[in-house]
Amino acid sequence: MNLYRAELRRLGKRRFVRYLVAAALLVLVAIAVGTFLGNQKIGPAAFAEAERTAEAEYRAGVEWAEQWRAECERSQTGGAADTNRFPPNCADIVAPTRDMYPAEPYLPATFTFHREFPTTLYIFATLTTLVFFAAGASFIGAEWTSGGMMNLLLWRPRRLRVLFTKLAALLTGALAVTAPAVLLWTAAHWATAVWRGSTAEMTAGAWRSVALTELRVVVLVVAAAAVGFGLAAIGRHTALALGGVLAVLVLGQSGLSFLADVTDATYPEAWLLPMYWIAWMDSSVELTDWQTCAGQPGCVPPTIELTWLHTGVLMVAVVLLVSGVAAWTVRRRDVS
Helix, strand or coil: HHHHHHHHHHHHHHHHHHHHHHHHCCCCCCCCHHHHHHCCCCHHHHHHHHHHHHHHHHHHHHHHHHHHHHHHHHHHCCCCCCCCCCCCCHCCCCCHHHCCCCCCCCCCEEEHHHHHHHHHHEEEEEEEHHHHHHHHHHHHHHHHHHHHHHHHHHCCCCCHHHHHHHHHHHHHHHHHHHHHHHHHHHHHHHHHHHHHEEEECHHHHHHHHHHHHHHHHCCCCCHHHHHHHHHHHHHHHHHHHHHHHHHHHEEEEEEEHHHHHHHHCCCCCHHHHHHHHHHHHHCCCEECCHHCCCCCCCCCCEEEEEEEHHHHHHHHHHHHHHHHHHHHHHCCCCCE
16 A cells, blocks of 8 residues: 555544634634625715715814813803813814815725735635644644554564654645635635725736735745654653743743843844744744844944745744654654
8 A cells, every 4th residue: 555645544534623713724624705795895875975974073173172172262261271281272173175085994894916916825825834833733742642653663663754744644634725825815806806996906916916815825834844844753752842832932031031031132033933924924023132222322223134035944943853853753762
């Protein structure tokens, strides 16, 4: 029997993986439906209604200002001016002007694909990354916990081939789910923009940017699955992988943040993983060294650009390190 095909079938039949992926897809569907229902296309009628609301708000503001000024003048005329409520000069209370009440803030929510879709990719990436990290950890962790890995190695004693065949099956599954899902996510929000918003400014360059971001999302999910798999293979338990990442995200990041603070490190944000997440999703992020200009009026602080390439190098290093340690532990340690 082909081990790769057998591992693909086993991945698809794992109830934890199926339920986890199904739950994530249901959440994504609910978000997409909520986005569709929560927006509407703005036409002449909606704009006219917004104009009427702005006009009403303007008139209410004028009326309030006139009443407030009249109360101020009565207070001063009576000789009991309340300086806590009114200014010294009642003439300072002026009515608002009409241009202070534009119609735009009173328009209903509308979905502009060019501006708002990149933000939705953050939601998609966060959810799918967490799901496939947990799925990857469970896929190998459950094997060690149940004893299935030991039994398999009796049939296929080549440990590294077994380990990396399992990893290949996992990554294939992650790719097979994530790639179509992100395309459906895009199609759903494009439909929202067509029927409930605007598709303006979507040039060829804008679509190229969207496609590259989606590609980075898929790579991120596959990398997360590989890291979850590797950590569980090292610890031989799903919970150890989840606990290890929690420790890195909470304790490790807190420690690095504190260390950067006490050492007055330049660009302390570069020590924080969220900055690399943003750089990966947005292609780049600019960091500013504010400490250089501390107490120096007129100083222009230096900046550096953290790009997706920096995050990519870090991601590859983590995946290779975790996979290498996992391979070493499986090869060297007693599997009984």
